[in-house]
Structures are given as C-alpha cells and as structure tokens.
C-alpha cells in the first residue's frame with residue numbers, strides 16, 4: 001500500500017534532469033525514486049579542484065516538511081564534513097524550509113566546498129588545523145582529493 | 153499588438169490594498185534562475201506599473217497634505233493623475249485639497265470624476281457634497297449627501313446624518329432669510345439671524361437648541377417665516393420635493409450605469425509560473441496569502457504551519473496569522489487565475505477533489521487504509537480527549553476533518569510490534585476540536601468500532617493501516633444462559649463500583665460519567681453492552697488484558713473474563729466477605 005510518489009518529487013527530478021546544476025549530477029536510483037546518486041566536481045580554485053565527490057541524497061517520507069538527508073560517500077578533508085561524510089549545513093538542519101529544494105541543497109554543498117567554514121565545524125581536528133595552519137590544512141585537503149577523489 | 157486579458161477586480165479598492173508595496177519582490181535569489189514565489193506586490197507592479205506609480209505619488213501627496221503643504225500636495229496629485237487618471241482615491245483626495253484651497257469648481261470636477269469611476273463608493277458623493285456647499289448649491293449638496301448615506305457603511309452613518317442635518321439647516325436658513333428680506337425688507341434682521349445660527353453649522357449639537365428657539369419664536373406669530381416643524385410653509389415643501397425628485401433621478405441613473413471597474417493585464421506580463429505553489433509544485437488551489445505577500449495552497453501552508461510559524465519562502469514570522477486562523481482564500485489570486493488559466497484551475501480542483509475522495513474512502517477496503525494515531529488504548533463508547541501537538545498528527549486530524557470522515561484508528565504503542573504499535577485498536581470519532589493560538593489542539597473523541605490490522609503503512613509521516621473491523625457474533629442459542637451470566641456480572645461490577653471510595657468515584661464520574669444503563673437487546677449490538685466497556689476502563693487493568701478483551705468477539709467470553717477480573721478485585725479489597733467465585 002505504498003503511497004505514490006508526490007508530484008513535487010517527480011517535478012523536482014524532471015527539472016533537475018532538464019536543467020542540471022553546473023558541476024553536479026544527481027540521478028535517482030532505479031529502484032527508489034527517493035534516493036539520488038550525486039556526483040559533485042570539486043570547485044575551481046578550491047583544494048578540492050579536480051576531485052570528483054560521490055554523495056548520497058535521500059528524501060524522507062516527510063519531505064519536503066523535513067530536509068533531504070545527504071552524506072558524502074567519498075572521503076574528504078573538510079572542516080564541515082566528518083569522517084562518516086555527514087555535512088554540517090544549516091539548511092539541512094534547523095534552517096530547512098519546505099520551500100527549499102534538492103537544487104538548493106546541492107548548490108549549498110558546492111558553495112561549502114568553495115568556502116569551508118572552520119568556525120562552524122563538525123570535524124573538530126580538521127577545523128582546528130584549518131584555523132591554526134590554513135596552508136597545511138589546504139595541503140592535506142589537496143592530498144586527500146588526489147588520493148580519494150581522483151581514483152576513477 | 154499586445155493581447156489583453158481583462159481582470160475584473162471590482163472589490164479591490166486600489167492595487168495597493170492590503171499589500172506592502174515597499175516590501176517589493178522578496179525573492180531570495182533562488183539559484184535556479186526561476187522567479188519562484190512572486191509576492192502579490194510583485195504581481196501588482198508587474199501588471200499595473202503605471203497605476204502603482206500613481207499610488208506612490210498619491211501617498212506622497214497625502215503626506216504633504218497632512219503637513220498642510222497644500223501646493224506641494226496638489227503638485228503630487230497632479231503628477232499622480234497622469235499615471236492613474238482612473239484612481240478614485242486620487243480624484244477624491246485632489247478634490248479635498250482643492251476644496252481646502254477654496255477652489256470649489258475644480259474640487260467639484262474631481263469629486264464628480266471620482267463618482268463616475270466608482271459609482272458605488274460613498275466618499276465620492278461626500279466630496280461632491282462638500283464642493284457643492286462651498287459653491288452655495290445647497291439642494292444639490294443634499295442630494296449628494298443622501299446618495300452618500302445609502303452607500304455608506306452603518307458605522308460611519310452618524311457623521312453623514314449630521315452633515316445632512318446641517319445641510320438642510322443651511323438651506324432652510326437661506327429660504328427663511330430670503331423671504332424675510334423680501335417681506336420685511338430688513339437687511340439687518342437677515343444678518344442677525346444668520347450670525348446667530350451660524351455656530352450651529354460647525355457644531356451639530358447646537359442645532360436642536362436653535363430649533364427649539366425657533367419654535368418659541370413661532371408662538372409669537374412668526375411661524376410662516378420659520379422652519380419650525382409644526383406648519384412648514386409651501387415654498388419649503390416644494391423645495392424639499394424638488395430635492396427628493398433629483399435624488400430619485402440620480403439613484404435611478406446610478407442603477408443603470410453598470411460601471412464595474414475593470415483592470416486589464418497584458419498577457420506578456422502574465423506568467424503562469426507565478427501561480428505555481430512553491431510547496432507542492434502544482435498550480436495554487438485555494439490560495440492563501442501570508443502578510444508578507446507569499447501565496448500557497450491552503451493545505452500546503454497549513455502543513456508548513458504544523459512545523460514552523462515562519463513563512464516558508466521568506467522566513468517572516470506569521471505567528472499572528474496562525475493565531476488568528478486567517479485562512480481565507482485570497483480572492484485576488486483566485487480571480488487572476490480563473491481569468492487567465494481557467495482550465496488549469498479546473499484540473500487542479502479535480503486533483504484536489506480526488507485526493508479528498510481518497511481520504512474519505514479510508515477504511516472502505518484494504519486499498520484505503522485508515523490513519524492510525526499511536527498514543528493510548530481506546531475503548532468503544534468511552535470518551536478519549538487527546539492533546540494534538542506533533543506535526544504529523546496535526547496533519548492527520550486536519551485531513552480527517554477536511555475529508556469529512558471525522559474518525560481515525562487509535563492503537564496502543566508496543567515496542568516489539570511491527571512499526572511500534574499493536575495489531576488491533578479502536579476507531580475514535582471526533583466530537584469537537586479546540587485550537588490553541590499556536591496551532592495545537594484538544595481533540596475530544598469517543599471510541600467506536602474495533603479493528604484488527606491486516607497490513608501497516610506510512611503516509612506523509614503518519615501511520616496508516618488496512619484493517620478488518622471486528623464485531624460481536626450475535627448468539628442464536630442459549631440466550632437465557634447468556635442473560636443470566638450478563639446479569640450476574642453486571643450485579644458484581646455494580647457492587648464493586650459501589651465499594652470504591654468516594655474521591656475515586658468522583659474522579660471516575662468527571663472523566664467517564666456514570667455507568668451506562670443496560671441497553672435492550674444488548675446481545676445484538678456490534679460492541680455488546682456499553683456498561684462493560686465503562687467497567688473495563690475504570691478497572692485497574694494492564695493494557696495487554698484490556699487489548700485481549702477488545703479483540704474478543706464473543707460476548708459470552710468477554711463476560712466470563714470480566715467476571716473473573718471483578719471477582720479478583722473484590723477479593724483483594726475485602727478478602728473476608730468476597731463471594732465465592734461463580735455464586736449467583
């Protein structure tokens with residue numbers, strides 16, 4: 001007795017396919033239309049440049065009343081992303097609004113890669129290094145990008 | 153050649169009404185490039201830019217006028233007139249400033265234009281009357297005031313009545329003094345009379361007094377030349393008749409002029425996407441507009457308000473909006489949509505109706521699950537007040553009300569069961585709902601049918617289940633035995649109830665009322681006699697035992713179980729005087 005996919009999710013998916021966000025691909029899973037395979041290209045000029053980062057995005061039953069659940073699958077050295085790939089982003093938590101959409105979320109994640117925010121950290125040791133020795137942190141982030149995000 | 157669609161907004165005073173024009177677009181630069189969730193103000197200024205400019209200039213003029221800068225006010229109004237020559241408020245305000253400046257002819261012209269733009273607008277006639285008075289055309293002024301009076305809202309009517317009184321007074325003074333002048337040829341008397349009465353023109357409260365003076369005068373034998381009520385002279389009567397004739401003529405003319413104001417929209421300025429709900433991505437249905445100017449489907453906004461009290465698009469607090477339960481549909485948006493995209497509106501309505509039908513069919517068959525509330529054990533016939541605060545249940549209860557089913561299933565939470573709740577439960581019928589300002593509610597319900605769950609599911613965050621309703625098997629044989637058992641258990645239960653201490657009894661009475669009387673042919677009722685459920689609720693029983701009684705569809709067996717329980721309780725209370733089990 002599974003309820004049909006809400007019209008909104010269908011439309012969002014269609015629009016995402018028709019006008020993709022530059023540098024991001026999001027494809028719904030073949031067996032679960034609420035589950036998206038996301039690939040984000042590391043933004044130019046960031047320590048993640050050249051990397052290809054895989055994420056998973058899931059729309060819970062209450063979506064859009066509650067935020068999509070997003071997680072990095074590819075290892076990344078970033079002050080706002082922890083070892084398990086969880087992302088510290090306000091719009092995924094208390095700042096979520098049902099008028100936001102998958103597209104907004106993806107854009108915000110892209111922006112987070114361009115501008116890490118060590119003052120609002122999730123991965124504490126990374127944020128610490130980012131604050132004390134930014135160039136060293138950036139060097140590690142580049143190295144991680146080469147090691148984990150350029151493999152395939 | 154631009155195609156034009158006409159929107160008839162006859163109820164709309166001006167495009168700025170209820171809209172915060174200063175607020176502007178309110179788009180947060182959604183990165184999609186799509187202009188989502190335009191505010192009403194955005195739409196209005198896109199459709200009627202010129203008029204909006206006019207409104208801004210008029211507002212400017214009003215400020216000058218308040219500061220007594222009449223010349224500057226007039227200048228702003230003149231500029232506004234170029235943008236919005238049909239704006240009746242502007243015409244009325246310009247008339248007012250002209251009148252104040254002593255330019256009565258021009259004041260009259262604008263006032264007349266205002267009444268032509270909006271024949272049903274009372275104030276236009278008031279302005280006209282003021283201008284006419286200044287021009288000394290008292291009869292015409294009275295006609296305009298009467299027209300104003302029939303259109304004015306009743307709470308403003310006393311002002312108009314005062315003005316009408318003053319106007320008649322003026323007219324009668326003139327008639328009187330004219331005659332005195334011609335009859336007596338005494339200019340000084342004329343002046344004296346006028347100056348004596350003139351304060352009354354600015355203070356209506358004085359008028360009755362001067363009237364009484366007049367009637368005193370009339371006893372001196374001067375009644376022919378006075379406006380006393382006793383014997384109006386012929387000339388005054390004919391004047392009044394003339395006024396009434398003119399008034400009738402004007403009213404008839406207004407009835408015929410079906411001048412409902414039509415505001416047009418150029419199709420190139422009209423974007424259907426403006427009417428897509430930013431929450432469900434469909435065209436708006438029953439659009440509701442927040443104070444910040446954003447429109448959503450009523451059901452979509454209601455759902456957001458279950459979670460948060462700020463506008464989903466711009467985060468403006470809409471706490472008051474929620475507290476005042478302002479859920480009226482925005483006619484402006486609805487009319488605009490109906491005018492330009494009627495077929496889409498029709499389609500959207502159909503969609504909504506189908507969704508409602510779907511909800512209304514809850515429990516009809518295994519395809520249409522019932523909504524499940526997981527909180528407590530509900531018992532047939534027993535009332536069950538609920539405090540509803542969780543967003544998912546707020547949605548659920550609202551849907552029960554909107555679809556008209558007014559009922560849902562109640563199940564007791566159960567840790568190890570599938571989805572965390574028991575596999576059977578009781579329907580609760582909604583009796584009434586009291587809302588608190590923050591959107592929570594107290595829902596008064598009463599238990600009805602019992603059910604067993606066939607399969608469990610989830611819908612928009614709350615649980616649903618396909619169910620099979622339970623009812624007692626009607627016994628066909630051994631009825632007298634059943635009656636005997638019933639009477640015995642009833643007697644025992646009553647005895648136990650009597651033995652309860654006073655304070656507890658009072659609490660039971662407050663919560664559940666007195667023990668229901670035994671129904672005639674109680675063995676044919678789907679849930680059996682009500683008194684048994686009442687006893688089951690007040691007995692200190694574990695949920696599991698209550699649940700097993702609920703699932704029992706044989707009245708005989710339920711009576712046997714209850715008998716055992718009541719007996720045990722009585723034994724615990726009074727070990728010495730307990731009756732032997734089974735004694736009758």
Ligand SMILES: [Zn+2]
Pocket residue numbers: 429430431432433434436437448449452
């Ligand atoms: Zn909607």
Ligand SMILES: [Zn+2]
Pocket residue numbers: 442444445446463464465466467468
């Ligand atoms: Zn808003």
